[in-house]
Amino acid sequence: QVQLVESGGGLVQAGGSLRLSCAASELTSRIYAMGWFRQAPGKEREFVAAISWRGQSTNYADSVKGRFTIARDNTKNTMNLQMNSLKPEDTAVYYCAADRAYGDVMTALKVEYWGQGTQVTVSS
Numbered sequence: 001q002v003q004l005v006e007s008g009g010g011l012v013q014a015g016g017s018l019r020l021s022c023a024a025s026e027l028t029s030r031i032y033a034m035g036w037f038r039q040a041p042g043k044e045r046e047f048v049a050a051i052s053w054r055g056q057s058t059n060y061a062d063s064v065k066g067r068f069t070i071a072r073d074n075t076k077n078t079m080n081l082q083m084n085s086l087k088p089e090d091t092a093v094y095y096c097a098a099d100r101a102y103g104d105v106m107t108a109l110k111v112e113y114w115g116q117g118t119q120v121t122v123s124s
Helices: none
Strands: 004-007 010-013 018-024 033-039 046-051 058-060 068-073 078-083 092-099 118-123
Touching: 004 092, 018 033, 018 092, 018 118, 033 068, 046 068, 046 078, 058 068
Parallel strands: 010 118
Antiparallel strands: 004 018, 018 078, 033 046, 033 092, 046 058, 068 078, 092 118
16 A cells, blocks of 8 residues: 655745655655646635656646746655645645556546645635
8 A cells, every 4th residue: 555645835925936745665765657637615626736656757737837846856755736826816735646557647546545634824
């Protein structure tokens, strides 16, 4: 079973930056594609970004392209999401996700494993 633990959320002003991290269980993280989702109050959980298990492929939601960057370090079993030029509409709980299939890690209903979430609040 893959265990995922997020960190790095917080309160930031619009235009600012935050870096989210996701620590994954040893060994298993290296064969899993990983990704980030977010869920704002009253809204469905939505895809943000994904990275293949070797890190050679990445994908982003249109709403975050050019502002967010996903990366992973399999030697440390970690994945990060660098968020720049944050907007109030980025406010949400951000969840780390892992799945054996790169395609499935971009679809909430297909994700195998979830972290507990970390709150990101962007003030205007």
